[in-house]
Amino acid sequence: MSNIKRILLLPHIKVHNANALSSPFTIGFPAMTAWLGAVHALQRKLNSHGFTNIKFTAVxxxxxxxxxxxxxxxxxxxxxxxxxxxxxxxxxxxxAFIEEARCHLDVSLVIEYIGIEKDDETLVQEKITHILHSSMKMAGGDISSFKPPEFFKIENGNLSDIQALTRKVMPGYALIERRDLMLEAMADGQDAIDAILDYLVIHHKCDKQLDDQGNDQVTWSSNRKAKGWLVPIATGFHGLTELGEAKNQRDPSTPHRFAESVVTLGEFKMPHNITSVDEILWRYQTDKPNNLYLCKQHDKAQAKPEDILSDLYI
Incomplete structure (x- = not known):
């Protein structure tokens, strides 16, 4: 396997009225399924315009x-x-209408790809620019502007290659998965909701000491359980019913099932702190025995190439 990663950067995409209701009980930054879905939609549009070999493998x-x-x-x-x-x-x-939580965003997408030759890069850049301007939404919002796409080649372990990419996305915050914190808390006996809240709440503490004159001195401090900018994020779906058909389903040719959102912890981390581009890349991964359809950053070795950014809709 080549130790060179080919990266397409879509810098500073400004999205108006994106969907901020990322799950039934969280509000804020859109779900990871929205971003991987948008990139998969972009890949399919490029494929339909003659670039049939292009595959976006991680985001x-x-x-x-x-x-x-x-x-x-x-x-x-x-x-x-x-x-x-x-x-x-x-x-x-x-x-009467149902309230919809919205947000305005400025994001950059770092896309790992295969199937784009050096001679085709200019054509692909032009086609992506046309598609983003004319027929794309992201996270349910309208794209108002973006900077020209750029291509990078990053050699594993080459810090200068990574820095060339991270300089383009600073200042900003990369969203990474912190499922490890959830697993650690749940191994200690907490359920999922308690584990999330325990890392998100701010704990206030006061210490009382006597000063030099013998008077009470009260000092307040506030902190969280773990360091870092931790947030709840929706990273996929859990199937609740068996695959089948439903009345008036959107695509009659695709099996249907009811599902609920999967929510875990994520962390916004400044890109200059990363040492490998794999630290920020998300991939689709299915767990069919447990009826899970996930976006994950770990267990990448277990993901089959044909499953990556494929049609995993439920």
Whole structure:
């Protein structure tokens, strides 16, 4: 196997009104399934335009900004979702609608690929630019602008190659998986929800000591269980029913099943801290015996090449 990774960088994609409701109980940065799905859709569009050998095998997501559309007024205890301005009904009143959490994003996508020759790079750049401008959404949002795509070749262990890439995405934060923290907490007897909350809550502590004059001196400190910018992220789906058919399903030729979101811990990490591009790359991985359809950064050796960024829809 070659020790050279071929990377396509889509820098500073600005997305308007992306879906911020990444799971039924988390709000914020879009789910990883949205980003891998968008890159897979881009691959299929390129394939249909004659670039049949192109395959995108892994994706890294760098967040430069995330503007969550919420509001907290004076005296409010919680934030409220800023709704869209829907048309009035015939009586002049606002029509009933389901609130949708939205965010405006500036992200860069680091895509590992195969099937693009050196002579074809300019053509591929032009076609990607056309597709992103004309017929693509990302995480349910509209693409308003982006910088020209760039190609990189990164040799494993070559720090200068990695730095050439990371300089292009700074300042920003790469989203990495911290499932290891969840596994450690659950091995100690916590359930999944308790494990997530235990790493997200801020613990306040006060220490009382006597000063030189004999008076009480109270010192407050606040910290979390683990260091780093930890966030809950949706990384896939867990099948609840057997594969079959459902009335009015979107694609009648594809087996259907009901599923629920899989949520774990992630960490936003500055790219200049990474020493290998594999640290930020996500891949699809299925666990059929357990009915899991996941986006993962670990166990890459167990992923079959034909399963990577393939049609894993449920």
């Amino acid at each position: 890294g997501v760098i967040s430069h900004s995330c503007d969550l559309q919420t509001h907290k007024g004076t005296g409010d205890f919680v934030h409220s979702i800023i709704g869209t301005g829907n048309p009035l009904d015939k009586t002049g009143a606002r029509s």
